[in-house]
Amino acid sequence: MEIENRELAPPWIVFPLIPWLSANWMSGPNAFYFWRWSLWFRTLDENQRNDYLERFPEPPGWAGFLDFTNLREYREHLESEYKGINGDPFERLLVLLLREAAERRSTEIEIEVRDQHCTVRYVRDGEIRESTPMPKRLFGPFKDCVARKCGKIDGQGDGRFVVSLNPTGNSQTATSDAHLSVAFRDSSLRLTVVSGATS
DSSP, X not given: OOOOSSOOOOHHHHSTTSOTTOGGGGSHHHXXXXXXXXXXXXXXXXXXXHHHHHHSOOOTTOTTHHHHHTOHHHHHHHHHHTTTSTTOHHHHHHHHHHHHHHXXXXXXXXXXXXXXEEEEEEEETTEEEEOOOEEGGGHHHHHHHHHHHHTOTTOOEEEEEEEESOTTSOOSSOOSEXXXXXXXXXXXXXXXXXXXXXX
């Protein structure tokens, strides 16, 4: 798994409306960012961490967060939950989005590029619920990941694929595979759960 080689802003700046202990850090694009940031932060030496903390002090409600991030048990959880996913972080993002869809009992996920971000919508029986937006720069690599799973290298047209929501065989949060159809567009992606996940 490739670690970011550029500085990442802390989660409280990228997602300022989500408190530290919120369950919202467990699914969707925010969980993906939290995971990537945690992996990156652990690569810093002590001096780099101190410099980072001077520039990005923990805000009210986040006191002790960085100490928690360094705990061995937390690091092991981050590394073990998805170690079965071939090192591709966008496959992890796909699983997180599908788990959120299952929790919402949604049958479709729509991702659409906007000016500054990508909207993420969950659809259930015609009812649309927006989730935390995805950073715009993630859309291309995420679309490429989904295209590879469908065997659609050009990322055009429609396709189908199956993804395991329980990649390591030991998670208690998911127990099935999701069978998906996908519609590719230049600036949008629609994933439809055909079976599994929400059934």
